[in-house]
Amino acid sequence: MEEDPLAYHKSVLQEEMLARRLRQAGDLRRVSQSREQLVKEFAIRPLSSSPVVRQVTRPRPEDFYRPCYLPLAQLKKIFLKDLKSETHHRGSFLLLRVFCQPFRGSAVMAAVEDETGDVDRVALYHTKEALRAFEVVPEGTVVTVKEPFYHMEEDGRYVVRVDHPSDMVVLDQHHEQCPEQWQNREEIQMTPLGWKLEGNKAFVGEEYLEAYRCYTRGLARLDPNTHEGMRDMMRALYRNRSSTNLQLHRYDATILDAFLSTSNSRDDTSKAMDAEAWFCRGRANYQLGQYADALKAFERMLNLAPSDLRGQEESKRTTKRLLEQQRGAYDFAEIIDEVTKNGFSADRASFISKTEVRQTQDHGRGLFATQDIHMGDLVLCEKAFMTAHSDSRTPNSTVQVWLNSVQKVIDNPSQSKDLLGLYAGEPRTSPISAPTVDSSPVIDTFKVSKLLDLNGFSFTVGRELQAYGTSAMMTKTSPKSTGLWIHVANANHACLSNAVRSFIGDLIILRAAKDIKTDKEITISYQNPAPLLEDRQKVLFGSWGFRCNCLLCTSEVNLGVKSQTLAEHVETSMAFMGDRSPNDVPATDSELVAMAELVAEDLEEVYSKNLVHRLPCLGMADVWQWLSQTYCQNRNKSQLKRCATKILESYGYWITVQESSISMDCTHGISMIGVVDGLMYLSLVAEGEQKIELSQEFKAWASKIYKIVNGSMMGFELKY
Numbered sequence: 001m002e003e004d005p006l007a008y009h010k011s012v013l014q015e016e017m018l019a020r021r022l023r024q025a026g027d028l029r030r031v032s033q034s035r036e037q038l039v040k041e042f043a044i045r046p047l048s049s050s051p052v053v054r055q056v057t058r059p060r061p062e063d064f065y066r067p068c069y070l071p072l073a074q075l076k077k078i079f080l081k082d083l084k085s086e087t088h089h090r091g092s093f094l095l096l097r098v099f100c101q102p103f104r105g106s107a108v109m110a111a112v113e114d115e116t117g118d119v120d121r122v123a124l125y126h127t128k129e130a131l132r133a134f135e136v137v138p139e140g141t142v143v144t145v146k147e148p149f150y151h152m153e154e155d156g157r158y159v160v161r162v163d164h165p166s167d168m169v170v171l172d173q174h175h176e177q178c179p180e181q182w183q184n185r186e187e188i189q190m191t192p193l194g195w196k197l198e199g200n201k202a203f204v205g206e207e208y209l210e211a212y213r214c215y216t217r218g219l220a221r222l223d224p225n226t227h228e229g230m231r232d233m234m235r236a237l238y239r240n241r242s243s244t245n246l247q248l249h250r251y252d253a254t255i256l257d258a259f260l261s262t263s264n265s266r267d268d269t270s271k272a273m274d275a276e277a278w279f280c281r282g283r284a285n286y287q288l289g290q291y292a293d294a295l296k297a298f299e300r301m302l303n304l305a306p307s308d309l310r311g312q313e314e315s316k317r318t319t320k321r322l323l324e325q326q327r328g329a330y331d332f333a334e335i336i337d338e339v340t341k342n343g344f345s346a347d348r349a350s351f352i353s354k355t356e357v358r359q360t361q362d363h364g365r366g367l368f369a370t371q372d373i374h375m376g377d378l379v380l381c382e383k384a385f386m387t388a389h390s391d392s393r394t395p396n397s398t399v400q401v402w403l404n405s406v407q408k409v410i411d412n413p414s415q416s417k418d419l420l421g422l423y424a425g426e427p428r429t430s431p432i433s434a435p436t437v438d439s440s441p442v443i444d445t446f447k448v449s450k451l452l453d454l455n456g457f458s459f460t461v462g463r464e465l466q467a468y469g470t471s472a473m474m475t476k477t478s479p480k481s482t483g484l485w486i487h488v489a490n491a492n493h494a495c496l497s498n499a500v501r502s503f504i505g506d507l508i509i510l511r512a513a514k515d516i517k518t519d520k521e522i523t524i525s526y527q528n529p530a531p532l533l534e535d536r537q538k539v540l541f542g543s544w545g546f547r548c549n550c551l552l553c554t555s556e557v558n559l560g561v562k563s564q565t566l567a568e569h570v571e572t573s574m575a576f577m578g579d580r581s582p583n584d585v586p587a588t589d590s591e592l593v594a595m596a597e598l599v600a601e602d603l604e605e606v607y608s609k610n611l612v613h614r615l616p617c618l619g620m621a622d623v624w625q626w627l628s629q630t631y632c633q634n635r636n637k638s639q640l641k642r643c644a645t646k647i648l649e650s651y652g653y654w655i656t657v658q659e660s661s662i663s664m665d666c667t668h669g670i671s672m673i674g675v676v677d678g679l680m681y682l683s684l685v686a687e688g689e690q691k692i693e694l695s696q697e698f699k700a701w702a703s704k705i706y707k708i709v710n711g712s713m714m715g716f717e718l719k720y
């Protein structure tokens with residue numbers, strides 16, 4: 001293979017950089033730029049207004065380090081001059097002021113000074129993607145960087161690198177650590193009313209972070225024990241901040257502020273204000289998936305303001321969510337219509353009550369059935385914790401899911417336990433919420449990156465409207481998306497699984513692929529099972545760090561399926577079919593058909609023991625499919641019947657036909673679209689033989705399997 005000169009060049013540079021880092025590690029910082037140089041650099045950078053492609057990459061495990069878990073009060077102040085290269089300054093903090101407008105590259109870059117006037121740069125990684133740099137750290141902001149890491153970046157320049165957002169604490173002007181020289185006199189003298197008005201101005205201008213800061217400063221100026229007039233001001237600031245938090249998706253804080261703003265007084269003005277607070281509370285509960293609490297909040301709101309249309313609408317919407325949550329009452333056709341219009345987001349509740357997370361014997365936690373679930377039934381439907389879709393600006397959806405998940409739990413610490421409880425590799429830990437230090441939850445961003453690898457799913461949005469398995473479905477779709485579903489993430493893998501997953505917008509759907517008894521573990525296949533055992537194990541080990549020992553995998557070892565022979569036959573079969581589409585095979589070309597029959601016969605021979613045990617023989621499914629399609633075109637019904645039955649057997653489904661009824665042994669079946677094809681061929685043959693009832697029964701089975709594989713019936717009639 002030819003070597004890519006660019007890749008080679010890049011790897012040489014990386015090695016040189018690493019060598020430089022190692023050489024300089026522990027050396028005292030050398031000043032590399034003056035304040036004037038930085039002012040110039042930062043004045044130019046924000047001017048680039050063209051949309052940037054975010055080149056944020058996920059860190060390599062060898063670069064992981066832990067966040068600071070100590071409060072500021074227990075850390076020792078150091079200055080920029082004390083920094084050492086490639087060093088985590090454990091037990092210390094820097095006190096800095098941002099002196100230029102920051103800009104966003106792969107990180108938010110800020111030019112900072114310390115109290116001695118020394119200057120440098122801070123790179124803030126992993127901040128919320130949607131925020132502009134000046135919203136994250138506006139010019140003039142006073143910050144502390146806890147346990148700073150002084151690191152050489154790709155361009156060969158050093159920065160104070162912040163990977164865990166909680167390692168940087170923004171200080172209020174009144175904070176005891178904020179030096180007088182950096183205090184803004186005008187701001188210090190502003191009254192709570194002044195802050196409220198400033199906040200309102202920012203809110204109207206949709207500068208929600210700024211509005212939040214203003215209301216917070218206003219509240220900090222208030223003495224809660226003052227007279228009633230001031231209490232009204234305090235409630236107003238809380239109420240306005242509650243609405244602001246709602247806009248910022250900070251739902252925990254919305255609820256708390258709304259609570260603190262209610263007066264429960266009976267005069268009309270207070271009632272109107274309290275109604276607004278209950279509304280915010282209800283909306284926040286709704287967004288957190290706490291529908292029962294949301295409904296209560298909207299009822300309280302409507303008690304105070306019975307004719308409020310927003311309250312009426314919200315309470316109707318919430319009632320629907322409760323029904324979905326309790327009964328799994330979904331109209332999937334309606335949801336598909338909605339998600340295709342709404343950027344692939346479904347306003348729906350999760351239905352997970354038929355399942356429970358429990359400890360398994362040897363695979364950590366797993367998902368278990370709390371009731372009997374019939375084949376084809378909905379096991380669960382879960383709304384995503386986070387999804388992201390690739391686009392030209394942010395080509396990597398996994399990076400977005402990672403950053404937005406980190407931000408989501410920083411904004412809503414009540415959800416941190418759900419996220420951080422997911423499996424992130426050995427050792428397994430029991431779920432705990434992120435600790436709050438210096439008023440902000442400490443989230444280890446690297447841990448979130450790691451758990452995303454083990455728990456995230458990649459999927460393709462836009463498929464919902466197409467018939468499953470058609471070329472339209474494969475081609476008329478958006479690029480890859482990534483999603484995280486907290487409950488489903490507990491499901492373990494089996495190639496021979498008893499449930500199948502599918503996606504509609506940001507909902508994941510699990511349907512039972514066979515009857516599942518109460519207390520049985522529910523498994524899904526993490527990948528489309530490849531015909532060869534080694535291929536399956538390679539992917540599972542490479543991506544999830546385990547080897548599968550499901551019945552299919554162990555049988556292929558124990559039943560002596562000779563991997564080498566099988567691999568050769570599967571390869572022959574693939575090569576044969578790869579060259580020829582059945583559409584191009586003339587009806588008269590019996591030689592080709594005979595060749596395909598020989599390939600199939602050889603494969604049956606290799607799989608003979610699997611067949612006796614009615615286990616799937618995935619390597620021969622394609623050739624039977626090819627033959628079925630050819631016989632179908634040639635209108636050779638008896639051969640079609642034989643080959644279609646073989647397709648089903650390849651996937652582990654065994655049918656017995658008695659008169660006009662059929663029974664299917666699905667014990668070891670793997671639900672894939674090929675099974676639906678096989679059943680529809682059989683339906684066609686029966687129809688040709690005038691056995692209408694039998695034909696209908698095959699079609700009913702076909703639609704059942706289609707629904708399992710596709711999640712809904714969308715596209716079935718279109719395809720068959």
Ligand SMILES: C[S@@+](CC[C@H](N)C(=O)[O-])C[C@H]1O[C@@H](n2cnc3c(N)ncnc32)[C@H](O)[C@@H]1O
Pocket residue numbers: 362363364365366422423428454455489490491492493494544545546547548549
């Ligand atoms: C998405 S998590 C599933 C839940 C996980 N068992 C837990 O304790 O949270 C994926 C991890 O579960 C384990 N796992 C899943 N299926 C397995 C299997 N069939 N055999 C062994 N380990 C499995 C692996 O450690 C894998 O990386």
